[in-house]
Each structure stands twice: as C-alpha cells, then as structure tokens.
Amino acid sequence: MNKNSSNIMALAPSTSNKRETVCIFGTGDFGRALGHKMIQSGYPVVYGSRSTQISNLIPRDAEVLSHAEAAKKAAVIIIAIQRQHYNFLTKLADVLHGKVLVDISNNLKLNQYPESNAEYLAQLLPGSKVVKGFNTVSAWALQSGTLDASRQVFICGDDVEAKQMVMNIVRGLGLTPVDKGSLLAAQEIENYPLQLFPTWKFPIFLSLGLGLFFFFYCLVLDVIYVYIHENNNFSFFIAITVPNQVFPAMALTLFGLVYLPGIFAAIVQLYRGTKYRRFPDWLDKWMLCRKQLGLIALAFASLHAVFTLVTPLRAFSSWRTSRRIVSQVLNNQTEPLNHTNAWLSDSYLALGILGFFVFVLLGITSLPSVSNSVNWREFRFIQSKLGYLALILCTAHTLIYGGDWFLNPSAYKWYLPDIYMLSLVVPCAVLVVKFVLILPCVDKHLTKIRQGWERNPRYSE
Amino acid sequence: MNKNSSNIMALAPSTSNKRETVCIFGTGDFGRALGHKMIQSGYPVVYGSRSTQISNLIPRDAEVLSHAEAAKKAAVIIIAIQRQHYNFLTKLADVLHGKVLVDISNNLKLNQYPESNAEYLAQLLPGSKVVKGFNTVSAWALQSGTLDASRQVFICGDDVEAKQMVMNIVRGLGLTPVDKGSLLAAQEIENYPLQLFPTWKFPIFLSLGLGLFFFFYCLVLDVIYVYIHENNNFSFFIAITVPNQVFPAMALTLFGLVYLPGIFAAIVQLYRGTKYRRFPDWLDKWMLCRKQLGLIALAFASLHAVFTLVTPLRAFSSWRTSRRIVSQVLNNQTEPLNHTNAWLSDSYLALGILGFFVFVLLGITSLPSVSNSVNWREFRFIQSKLGYLALILCTAHTLIYGGDWFLNPSAYKWYLPDIYMLSLVVPCAVLVVKFVLILPCVDKHLTKIRQGWERNPRYSE
C-alpha cells in the first residue's frame, strides 16, 4: 500500500553529503540506471570505464575515471559488466584487494554456467569480498522509480561485514535487502529472475487440456445433440450454459487431483512398509504442485459461482420463466409446491455455498503472509481437515444436483454420461479410498510408518 | 507461489562439496529426516550414535561414529535426542566445548518444564554455544519435500556468530530463518508448534453457542410455528431460509461484540479517571480476540450475502413467483408499482451491499502483510472510522429490512420477537453509547485520560 513512502526521504537534500562514495564498473544500461538511482538517493557515484571521456549517457553528477582510479575512491564496487569480460579484472587484483565487489550480473538461461557468476568472480579475485545482489531488480523500474513490484533485493556473500555494507546501500535506495546466506546461494539468486511461474506450468497445462476436453464434450451434448435431434439452435449456450457446466466439472476434478497424490503416497508407504524411500518421480512432482492445482480449482469454482448467480439476469432465463408461467395460466392451473424439489434445490444450493465457503478459506490460508503466521499443526489442520470437508461438501453438492437423473436413460445422449457424472469420478474415488485409509486398523499402521517404523528394516535400499 | 524454486539449486551437485560437515546426535525419526534433507542439500552429515553399527535407517551417504568422534568432525552439532537423555552429554563436555549445539527438541505439552529445553542444555554445557531451532518444522514435511506451509524456522540463541552459522544452514536447506533473539525466547519457540489456534478458541465457541441458539429460535418460529398454526410443512426451510436468518443475526451481533469491549474500556477509564490501571481480566481477554470475532462476523456476513443472492434460483422462489403472477392474471388485474416498497427494497439492498463492502475492506486490511504495511495512525483510521461506518451501514440495513414490521402484532409469534430484532440489540446499544462518548464534553475528558492525565494522581494503586 504505502510502499513508496521511502521516496520522500531518499530525495531529501540534507543527507546527500553523508553517504559514502560508490564505484560502478561499466557504463551499460543497468550500470547507468543504478548510478542514477544512487545519485538520487544521495550517494556520490564514480564510474570506472575504459574510456574516461565523459559520455552524455552517464548521469551528470557522476565522475568517470579509469578503472583503477575509480576503484581507489570507494570501498564498494559494483561490477556492472558481463561475465565474459570478468578476466580483465584480474589485472586490477591489487587495487581491488580487500574491496567489496558487488556482482549484479544475470544470465540468459537457467544454470548457464557450472558455477554462478559471483562464485566465478570470487575465484578470479580471491583477495576481494564478493557479494551477489541487485540482479533481481529491473533497470527499467530503477529508472522510472515505479517499483510497484517486489522491493526485495536478494543478497548473499561469505563476508558478513561486506554483506552489511551492501545491505545498507540497498536500504538507502528505499529497497529491502533479504539475506540469502553464503555465496553458495548465488546460483539460486541468478536463476531467480529468469523464472516464469515454474511451479504453475504443469497445473496450467493440465487444466487447459482437461478444460478443452470438457468443453467439447459439453458442446457436443448440449448444443450439437440438441441441434441434430431436437432441431433447436442453442448456439448461445456457448457463452454461459456450457462454461457453467465445464467450470464446476473442472473445479471438482482438479480439487480431487489435489488429494489424490496424498492417497497414492499413503498406499505406496503401506505397500513398502517404510517411509524412508523416495516416492516415484511423478508422485513427487505431483505433490509439489498440489497448492497450484488447488488454487486453479478454486478459480474455476469461483467462476462457477458467479456464472450461476447471473442466471436470472439472462434473456434466456426470463424467456423460460415467461413461457412456464404463461403455459400454467393458459392451462388454467396453479402448480402446487413440489416439496421434494424444494428440498433438493435448497440443499444442493446450501451444500454448494458451504463447500465453496470452506474452499475460499483454504485459499485465504494459502496466501504467503497467512500461511507464515500459522504453525505446522495448524496448517495441517486447515489443509487436511478443512480440505476434506470442502471436498465432501462439493461432492455432495454435485451428487444432489444430479439426484436420480443418472438412472434416467435420457441422461445418456449418444450413450454418453452427463458431464457432472464424469466430474464425480476422481473426488468419489479419493473419498472412498480415504475412508478406507482412516479405518483404525489401517490408520494405526500408517501412523507407525510415518513415525519412522519399518516393516523390513534389513531391506537394502 | 514460487516457494519451491530453491529446490532446484539445493539439489545441484556442483555445490555439494563446499558445505561444511554437520554432526547429528541421535538417529531418531527427526534426526534421520533432517539428515536426509541436509545430504540432499549438499551437506556432509556425520551421525553420533551409541552403536556405531551402520543401521539401514540412516541415510546411505552419512557416516556413523561414536558421539565423541562425530562431534570432533563438525562445528555444528544437532542434538536430536530427547531432553530426558541430555544428562549423558555432560560426559562429552570437553569435546563439545566451543561447539554450536542446536537444540531441536519439542515437548508434549505447553510449558512442560520450568525452563525451556534449550536453556536446560545451556546450563548442562556452559562451554558450548546453544542455539534453539528447527523444532517448528515437521519431520514428515522435511522428508517428503512438500513444504507448502511456512518455511520459517525460528532461531534463538545468545551467541550471535553461532546463530549466524545455524541460520546459514537453514538457508542452505531452502528454508527461511527468523531470528527471535536471545535464548530466553526458547520457551516461546518450544511452545509454538503445540498451539492449535489459541486465540480462536473463545470466539469459535461463542459463535457456536450463539449460532445454535439462533438456529433453534428461528426453527421454532419459521418451521414449527408454521407447521402447528398454519399446517404448512416448510421443513425444507432448514436448508436456506433458516440459515439465511441465522447468518445475518450472527454477523451483526458478533460485529457489535467487536466494538462493545472498546465501549466498556472507555467507560471504565472515565469512571476510574486514569488509564494506568489494568482492565478486569475478562475485558482484557475480550479485547485481545476482537480481530477474531470480527473475522468470524465477516464469514457469516459473506455466507448471508451468497445465501441471499441464490434466492431467485430456488425452486420455492420460482413457485412463489408463478403463484403471485398467476393469481394476478386470474384476478385480471395488474398491480401498480408500490413506490414505498421500491424505495425500501432498494435502499435496504444498497445499504447491505455498502456495509458488506466496507466490512470486506476491514477484513483485507487485517491480512498480516497488509496490516504490516500501514502505520499505527492509518490502522486506527481503518479499524475505528471504517469499522464504525460498516457497523452503522449494517445496522441501518437491518432496521430498514424490518421497516415497521416490529409494530405489527403478527411479528410476535408466540409473543417472541423476530430474530432480526434480537440481532439489533447489541449493535444499537454500541452505537448509542458510542454516540454519547463522542459528544465533545465526554470525548475531551477521555482523550485527556488516554494521554496520561489522572483525576486522582495520589490514588494508591
């Protein structure tokens, strides 16, 4: 909310003469952007460059000197040059001895080199104190001052004091330093800005595939079948009716898939009689993306909720109401209240709302700041107890929605089951197996295994 | 979102030979799980054990030695044994001198021993540097790698350097260390994983009690009364109609209860003429759970909103619409628009939506990450000004919903008031007293007291 407040201070002139000089090697885009920002924040900046001619590109208040001269003027030197050119720094080893070198470089792809750029720099200049940092910040954002995104700057390094100096500069620029430990963390920090939602890739592709399948399945049954057999053109169903069958089916199936790997893991452990063997790779990966699957399921459930709520606003819906009432009048009869229908309609709505409500609670607790404020026991309680409660409520909602429709032959157009029946497969399977797993005899055994007991301790892994 | 990214690096082989050896005393479940994780992250691990026979339970890449030999190999020793067996460590005092001992033990209940386990360990081995940590992490989560929950590891200790070493190991495992200060914080850290929503207990029990009362009250008036006196079976009202009377009543009453203790506190201070005396215990406790009460009220308000929005989808509702229109047609008359009704219906809906909207804003600002980014003045503004605005809007919504119905004798079935009247008691009382408290003469006095003024400064506490 209030993140930009620090800018007020950063620009205050009274502090500009107290900051210590910072040296920047390299006058490329990021070096210049960082220099601009530092001068704005009151740091005297001196550039080290091959050509000491003052280029117009460089901030006006900055000095430009040769590398060696510039390095002498500051305790902290920002290395804003590319890894390929690090070699030439070895000639300056004497001048750079004991100085804090800040490696701000990024690579073009993940794990491009065997060792991180910062570790490479530390090997080249063993007498200097190398600190990794600033690479996760965007030059464009530094320049324009619009740091709406994360203000966190990841820092790592082996020398604690050197790290403190760099962290103070980071704070001086109005950013938040995050200590990531020793220089070993540099590779991780260098990989970080290259990622684009790595943990979301599989869940999103899975959802896309499943979504397309459900969409065409539903299109065939609700639009094409009706067109062919009843000669009704309900093509406008594509906008709301079809999505509102696909979304709940997606939500329920994906929600089931969140709990399926836990079921598999339990079965694998029961079968092997130990917890000290790795799960198969696919199961490991699946377990690591449960949170993402759950959030996508929640998104579809939300869409389903809103698509359902707008139903009375549809032209089709008001036309149907009119037709129903007009036909009642013309037949000169008032339909009595069907109590069974009233029960079914009210209870499937109520179950759906309650299930969605618990699901939203789960979603809220998965926000980083909320999940950080609960302990492990509380987290397990929420994700496991509340999670299964939501799954049970949503499955019951779908079962009651269907009612005894699945017994009706007309539910099987072209011998295909309705989409709501398909969506029940995974959650029902999960709930049935889970019910078996919590039977006391099975549960006791599983708990023992999870506490470290082994059936065949001699088993050579 | 992207929390698992660190795993990529942790498994990279290139770093495995650079980490310093860690020694683990004890081969119990947690010791083994931690060892597995450390080996995965590139730390050489040596176990100290009574029996130096290599058990199959221990990770394959780990060495197993006697306690003394193992301790000599590492600067950091993880004490993965139970507090009852700490005594035997005194024999190793010489070997452990100057070493960093990490106490990872947990107790079975809150404040089980007079001093924390870590402090007890520090007393036994005054020559070693004891650091508390890792006890808030689950062995199961370490093992399976699925740390969806908090990655925070609370650390405390008296030696800053020892703490740094342990924090670096924590970071090396892909977790986030949180410095909780000196070893005095160990008891708090040991209590932490044993808690299960301690601040939520009272609010949840209160809501349950209140909810059951409202439910049966409403059941009697809306279902049983109707069945007896009008011979109508509206049992399906249990699914939606009754809850949708209970939820708003709960929401409004609990919302009133959030602001009631503040009112009491002001009255107590005005009466005593000082702020330097503790409030009665019940008031203190009540004030500490206002946030939880507010969030539960918000949950009920949300349920009320959705239960209201699904009304047009109910079979009962469409039957009622049909009946109304058919009867109009049969009487051959079109009802004219009742302007008073239109005004009442529109304004109670609008007030409800606006009140709910402000209430949701309050809920969002109570998210830890949002409330951390506002200062005290802003927080007071939101919670006090916006909070009372929401309360006024919601109370007005309920008042207009009732209209002049409370004057109608038929509103009092079996001489009992409607549930909406009950729900108005607390919020109306709060608003009336608050109105008195903000009268300039009272407010001035109260402000003086809150700034430290005392009516009877000689008052012997």
Added chain:
Amino acid sequence: MNKNSSNIMALAPSTSNKRETVCIFGTGDFGRALGHKMIQSGYPVVYGSRSTQISNLIPRDAEVLSHAEAAKKAAVIIIAIQRQHYNFLTKLADVLHGKVLVDISNNLKLNQYPESNAEYLAQLLPGSKVVKGFNTVSAWALQSGTLDASRQVFICGDDVEAKQMVMNIVRGLGLTPVDKGSLLAAQEIENYPLQLFPTWKFPIFLSLGLGLFFFFYCLVLDVIYVYIHENNNFSFFIAITVPNQVFPAMALTLFGLVYLPGIFAAIVQLYRGTKYRRFPDWLDKWMLCRKQLGLIALAFASLHAVFTLVTPLRAFSSWRTSRRIVSQVLNNQTEPLNHTNAWLSDSYLALGILGFFVFVLLGITSLPSVSNSVNWREFRFIQSKLGYLALILCTAHTLIYGGDWFLNPSAYKWYLPDIYMLSLVVPCAVLVVKFVLILPCVDKHLTKIRQGWERNPRYSE
C-alpha cells in the same frame, strides 16, 4: 492470525530475573507505557527523572533515580523526552559515554527539523551510540496490550552491536524489529507515523470528483429527465439503478487511467528518442499512483458486480417481471425466444464475469505478500499482459452491453450521450494507442530505447 501467541511467554515469571536492566529517561506518557510493557516482559526498569520522588504514575516495580545514577545502572537508555530538552543531556555526556541511547521521539509534522531527532541527539553526544526506534508504536497499544496492528518496530543506527541490543529488547517485548540501516534512515522513520495514506490522496480525490460528476449526470438522465418528459417518479433509482450505472463507469474509466500514463510515457520516450530524461512531474506522480487507481477501480467493479447480482431481488424488478408476463397473457401470446438477444445478453454477462475475474487476480497479486513472492518478470507478465486482458474484456463487456443502442436517437436524452458511452472513451483510447505501440515497427524502436539506446546521444540534457 496468531500474533498474540508471544504474550503467553512474555508474562511467564521464570524469565523475569534474567533480562538486563533498561533505563528510561523521562516519565511522560510514552515512557511510562514502555516501562509498564518492559516490566511485564521481565525487564528490570529504572527511571531517570529530575525529581526522584516516586510518583504514583510510574509502574510500581520500577526504580526512580536521578538521571546520572539511573544511567549507570543500564547499558541501554531510552530517551523518552522531547527534542527541545535534549540539550540538558550534554551535561551527562560522561555518564552516557559508550551507552546505547534509544531515541523514541516523534515530531508533530513531516520534516519538522532539518535533521532527524536521532541525528541531532547523536551530534550532541558523539560518545554514545544512538539508535532510533519504538517511535512507530502507539503508547495506547503498548498499554492495553492489543497490538492488532503492525508489530513491526523500525530500528536504525550506525553501531551494529547497539542495534542488536535494541532489537533483542524489541523481540523481548513480543514485537518484530525491522532493521532500516544506518542513522540516515531516522528521518524517514520519524516521518512514518505521521503519514495518513499519502499515496492514496490523489486517487481518492480524483475518484470522488469523477464519481460526483457521473452521479449527477446519471441522475439527470435517469431520474429528472424521466420525471419531466415521462412524468414517472423513479426517485428510488437513486438507491440502486443510478449507482449501478455510476460504478461500472467509474471502474472502467479508472481502469483506463491506470494504463494511460504508460501509454504517455512510451510516446514521450519515442518522441525524445531516449529514456535518460525524467518524465514531466505530473506523469511521474501519475505513474506512482497507478496501483491505487487500479485498486479503486477494482472496488467499483466489485460494487457493480454485487449491485447487478441483487437485481432480481428488487421489488421493482419483480413488479416489472409481473407486468411483462401479465401483458403477454392478456395479449394471449407467448413471445418466442429472441436468439440475438440471448446471444447478446449471455455474451456481455460472460465477458463481464471473465473481465472481473482477471481483474480480481490482478488485485490479489498486488497484496504485499504475494507481490513479494513473484520476480520482476512474473510481475510484469501479470500487470501488463493480464492487465490488458482484463481491460479488453471489460471494454468488450461494455461495448456489447450497449450494442447498437448508440445509433438510436432516443439514447441521447437532451442530446447527451448515455453514461456507458462516456465510460468507454478512456479505455478505448488506451487500447487503440496501445495497439499502435505494439505494431512491430514501433515496438522494436521502443524496446531499443528502453534498453538504453539513444537517438541523439550528443543531446545536452
């Protein structure tokens, strides 16, 4: 959620004799409140005061001595006196030499003095180690123990060890210290508690102005025009119908205004041929409040969504349905389904829901804890790609809602366009210019500029 857990421990008696004595200079309100809290948390407290008579205002367990004697008893001295009285401390320079002085003072307005109070104190007593802290905490909150708001205490200072000592005390009180770097940050920390949503001021005033304009515009067209020309009193439209035209218009216009400055910035850079010149001041300020504009737009969009969903619950709406159906019956005809209408109604609803859904996603990612967990590349993806997607969906929703109504002369009451047409101006302008900017030829040029290329490098700034 669980923030108050630390209180349990803080009050435990077993630790009370282990904490180091803290000295507090000054017995004003904040000094007393802090003393109370420290004693509660187990710190022995000694007050330094001009009058050594024990006042009843001071916590009972605290000692009261002269300034010099009190200072000798503790390593950390909290300076709870006002800046105007700092002078007298110079007489105690000898006693205070080497001590940690914690400046907790606040000013009455932003940047009241040329240097911060803490820096002023450090100048007066160069032999002491000055640490700034605690000023962001409320005395009232410390006293009552109800720290629902931020538990963060900003700390800064030049001496690392002194800072550590103060941070440990902060942790001992159950609060969270946040290191803000060297003493230069003191002015920022002193300004912090005085702010009241500084970045929200402009967006809120803009929204208020725009909202009032739209409201009266809509009132004239929907209520006054109808009253004059059709002699219908639809004054109750003020509650729902009019707001539900104003809210979407506000949402769409403000959402357009979020992306407009980015468009301007691109044009300015293309025109100047460089990114190394500051934007005009108004553009800079506008860019800094885009997030706030977006969140306000989201608030209006949410209100629009709920106001739309309650439509079927309105008395007016049910009267209109009755009238429509009764007139159909009396004319003895059933209207056939209008397929074009069904298409239009369904697709504008679906587009609105999807647009709102993406918009809510944007809102969730702007939560501090979520935006901190994505990297810059991911943040840009969300804010730029998803943002434009939401804008396109919402604009399309409004266009289809209007349909060909804008061609109908009766849409122009008093020659004024409908409000939905006004709301389309900004987003359509943004989308058209953006479309030009992403044409390959323009985009390539712009990308080059943003990577640091300049058209006239000799250009003297």
